[in-house]
Amino acid sequence: MTRAPSPALLDALAKLLGPKGYTTDADIMAPWLTDWRGKYTGRAAAMLSPGSTEEVAAIVRLCADAGVALVPQGGNSGMVGGATPDVGGNQLLLSLRRMNRVRSIDTSARSAVAEAGVILETFHHEALTHGLRFPLTLGGKGSATIGGLVSTNAGGTQVLRHGTMRALVAGIEAVLPDGSIFDGLAPLKKDNRGYDLRHLLCGAEGTLGIVTAATLHLVPAAAARRTAWIAIDTPHRALLLLRQLDASIGRELEGFEIIPHGCLDAVLRHIPQTRAPIAAKHPWYVLAELAGASDQAVGDALERELGAALDAGLILDVVIAKNDRESDDFWRLRDSISEAERAEGPALQHDVSVPVNLMPTFIADNPARLTAAFPGARALSFGHLGDGNVHHHVQPPVGADGPAWLAKHGTAVSRLVYAHVIELGGSISAEHGIGQMKRDLLAELDSPARLAALRGIKAGLDPAGLFNPGKLIA
Amino acid sequence: MTRAPSPALLDALAKLLGPKGYTTDADIMAPWLTDWRGKYTGRAAAMLSPGSTEEVAAIVRLCADAGVALVPQGGNSGMVGGATPDVGGNQLLLSLRRMNRVRSIDTSARSAVAEAGVILETFHHEALTHGLRFPLTLGGKGSATIGGLVSTNAGGTQVLRHGTMRALVAGIEAVLPDGSIFDGLAPLKKDNRGYDLRHLLCGAEGTLGIVTAATLHLVPAAAARRTAWIAIDTPHRALLLLRQLDASIGRELEGFEIIPHGCLDAVLRHIPQTRAPIAAKHPWYVLAELAGASDQAVGDALERELGAALDAGLILDVVIAKNDRESDDFWRLRDSISEAERAEGPALQHDVSVPVNLMPTFIADNPARLTAAFPGARALSFGHLGDGNVHHHVQPPVGADGPAWLAKHGTAVSRLVYAHVIELGGSISAEHGIGQMKRDLLAELDSPARLAALRGIKAGLDPAGLFNPGKLIA
Incomplete structure (x- = not known):
């Protein structure tokens, strides 16, 4: 068990960090003790906001000596309660937001060193001023921080071409549970000195190390999209289309999102100033985006390939955005799905992945399994088909008392969805992570071999269990 | 300490594996108890050659119960003695070569599941029969196995475009130290269920798990090169050229090797039927290769870009191979460097990496440091400039008694080289790994933070220390 911080420890931390870096003020801490979706609320003995890696290391050493737990937090925009302390009040909230410098940008090597607290959108802008682009983006870009994105191995809508955060991290600096600083910032393309700490810390949700900075790959700013x-x-045809585009113009293909008519319909009903790009009703839509050297080139490529797909009967209809504003309008439909769904009422959300080739099967088969067990339940799958990752939402039957139905059937519905995913070799958390939300689910559903390995790694690196306890694994 | 296998354990293993899978015959074992370069020789109580993952798991459970150590081995073509048992004779050699099936190839997803014992060259051919290519190759392709390549995170000459083995591994199956089977073969593009075991096992040199199979990415067979x-x-200009080619034709650029005149000269002197592509003597050469859709396209691109570089004075001269045979001749010069060097006499070999942008600095500055400390010592750097990875060899002064000079100065020379690499943020093992050769060097030179983490991981996953003991970390 971790201990309550003693007054002496809190004094030492207050002295170390000064008034900018230390507070116990309830009003100041409050916004950071509840996750942004309002699902988890915890307590903390104090909020620590170090301004440097050395301060983080000093905090960790003090807390390790005292046996006090730390909960690292970036922009507090996670989806699984991974950055919210428990309700005991003994944990210390460790905010990395003050560490918000872009330490350097190397335009010739196309990389930058950013501290953990740099906000994603800020980093996008900083890269652009150097004619470069950081090719990872997601809804929470205005609050999500580099440290949080690394620690959760964030995904988003550009994974198809550029990979998840893992693929964009060339180096990591982190403070380990013993208070030592691991300096792995040098962007080595080849390094075979044993176990890869960079990949281990990426996606570890702050349970193995506090990421303080990262060296990140950049790409040339896209001239045109x-x-x-x-x-x-059908989703099967969408996958065929993806394979065709991948073979012909794969290098330019940045986005390939699938959207069922039900999702579009909800967006049109609930989100002001939206309209369907294609007036006729079709069962599925695909939002595909190309980025390339010139407007002409990407436009021609899209027209050629999609024209051929139309002629071959693979697709039913297509509209190509004439300019960036129209592109933005298309993306707004995609990005508004969650908001529209909230307006529809409560739903169960599953962030799941299966091998890409099996995704159409999952999307096609799961609704039938669901309605066989739960008559009237409505399933909507949308998202990153090209990554084998959909957000699979289940809504109560029309006319049902939503909250009551979910209270009664929610757990069983999710178990059915996850069992199907596991049957197909998939993951119960594609991009949101485990945190506290899926911790017990993982312990129940993952293979004993894998669980034992996760526990062994945690015990080996954080034997006292002081880094983000209660998250990921019990 | 690990124990000697009891007669009862050996009986049980013999019964489990049958005559094809079990031997204590000294003649049969001998070739596998010395590494291919003849630097390390060990002993083994028996050689186990399981035919299936289940047999590997059964072996591991029996040995775990008995406290007996296992040394996994693939093609025995490693560079650091990582697959050679110690001299004690208590360890069991675990050969994966009988597990040599390509279990499946999925042409639409461009991936294949290959068992650990599949030989790289065989796998190349198998992929080609499906119109696909496995884009990793190296000198030992006729003996190196998939399991060994995964466990050492192998590199080679195509890393520039396709990455090291790590980037090509989409899934892993392995037997863990408790005898459980980790089935991570499903090729999930997104999977955020905590610590990434795939990346951890890749490059772990068999110290954390016995890799039994891998799901591997394939690419379309190159139509033309x-x-x-x-x-x-200078190497600085070579890096400028690389950056220019990367910006203009980066997607097609598969190889970018740097070769000093001294290496070419040795090849011409020692390797029959070789000739210099450019008759005049120049300080450095670059071997660049493009692979693409058509002969015409790659030829035109090379001529355009290198013509411009010549006009701009960035390069001194250039010859473009007219056909595959000439390409092979160019590559033969590069691939014969090690053989030619052996003919020259003994040398110290360092497989090191630094950030790509610093590689020219290292190549340019290190010889001066060396000769200042060791007058007459000759340094030759050649290899993968685009990966920040050169093979940096140091030869005794001309006329010196080579072996005696190396015996006297070898350790100090290597220390000087490694200190320079570390000063530049680099790695003392870029692609060959640590094994037994660099184990003590790593313990001496790596940062305490990183070493403690490596030891923690090993202790957490293999607390009894039965998987390849004495390799990587003590």
């Missing part, structure tokens, strides 16, 4: 809204019959 | 032999003034 062009977006298509495509009507299609 | 074209190779250029370029004369250039």
Whole structure:
């Protein structure tokens, strides 16, 4: 068990960090003790906001000596309660937000060193001023921080071409549970000195180390992008289309999102100033985006390939955005799905992945399994088809008392969805992580071999269990 | 300490594996108890050659119960003695070579599941029969196995475009030290269920798990390739050329090797039927290769870009291979460097990496440091400039008694080289790994933070220390 911080420890931390870096003020701490979706609320003995890696190391050493637990936090925009302390009040909230410097940008090597507290959107802008682009983006970009994105191995809508955060991290600096600083910032393309700490810390949700900075890959700023809204019959055909585009223009293909008509319909009903790019109703839509060297080039490529797909009967209809504003309008439909769904009422949300080739099977088969067990339940799958990752939401039957139905059937519905995912070799957390939300689920559903390995790694690196206890694994 | 296998354990293993999978015959074992370079020789109580993952798991459970150590081995073509048992004779050699099936190839997903014992060259051929290519190759391709390549995170000459083995491994199956089977073969593009075991096992040199199979990414078979032999003034200019080619034709650029005149000269003197592509003597050469959709396209691109570099004075001269045979001749010069060097006499070999941008500095500055400390010592750096990875060899002064000079100065020379690499943020093992050769060096030179983490991981996953003991970390 971890201990309550003694007054002497709190004094030492207050002295170390000064008034900018230390507070126990309830009003100041409050916004950071509840996750942004309001699902988890915890307590903390104090909030620590160090301004440097050395201060983080000093905090960790003091807390390790005292046996006091630390909960690292970035922008507090996670989806699984991974950055919210428990309700005991003994844990210390460790905010990395003050460490918000972009330490350097190397335009010739196309990389930058950013501290953990740099906000994603700020980093996007900083890269652009150097003619470069950081090719990872997601809804929470205005609050999500580099440290949080690394620690959760964040995904988003550009994974198809550029990979998840893991693929963009060339180096890591972190403070380990013994208070030592691991300096792995040098961007080595080859380094075979044993176990890869960079990959281990990426996605470890702050349970093995406090990420204080990262060296990140950048790409040339895209000169042009062009977006298509495509009507299609089935997810299987969408995958065929993806394979065709991948073979012909794969290098430029940055986005490939699948959207069922039900999602579009909800967006049109609930989100002001939205309209369907294709007036006729079709069962599925694909939002595909190309980024490339020139407007002409990407436009021509999209027209050629999608024209051929239309002629071949693979797709039903297509509209290509004429300019960036129209592209933005298409993306707004995609990005508004969650908001529209909230307006529809409560739903169960599953962030799952399966091998890409099996994703159409999952999308096609799961609703039938669901309605066989739970008559009237409505499933909507949307998202990153090209990554084998959909957000699979289940809504109560029309006319049912939503909250009551979910209270009664929610757990069983999710178990059915996850069992199907596992049957297909998939993951019960594709991009949101485990945190506290899926911790017990993971312990129940993951293979004993893998669970034992996770526990062994945690015990080996954080034997006292002081880094983000209660998250990921019990 | 690990124990000697009891007669009862050996009986049980013999019964489990049958005559094909179990031997204590000294003649049969001998070739596998010395590494291919003849630097390390060990002993083994028996050689186990399981035919399936289940047999590997059964072996591990029996040995775990008995406290007996296992040394996994693939093609025995490693560079650091990582697959050679110690001299005590208590360890069991675990050969994965009988597990040599390509379990499946999925042409639409461009991936294959290959068992640990599949030989790289065989796998190349198998992929080609499906119109696909496995884009990793190296000198030992005729003996190196998939399991060994995964466990050592192998590199080679195509890393520039396709990455090291790590980037090509989409899934892993392994037997863990408790005898459980970790089935991580499903190729999930997104999976955030905590610590990434795939990346941890890749490059772990068999100290954390016995890799039994891997899901591997394939790429379309290259329709055409074209190779250029370029004369250039300095490594700095070579890096400038790389950055230019990367910006203009980066997607097609598969190889970018740097070769000093001294290496070429040794090859011409010692290797029959070789000739210099450019007759005049220049200080450095670059071997660049493009792979692409058509002969015409890659040829035109090379001519355009290298013509411009010549006009701009960035390069001194260039010859573009007219056909595959000429390309092969260029590559033969590069691939014969080690053989030619052996003919020259003994040398110290360092497989090191630094951030790509610093590689020219290292190559330019290290010889001066060396000769200042060791007058007459000759340094030759060649290899993967685009990966920040050179093979940095140091030869005794001309006329010196080579072996005696190396016996006297070898350790100090290597320390000087490694200190320089570390000063630049680099790695003392870029692609060959640690094994037994660099184990003590790593313990001496790596940061205490990183070493403690490596030891923690090993203790957490293999607390009894039965998987490849004495390799990587003590």
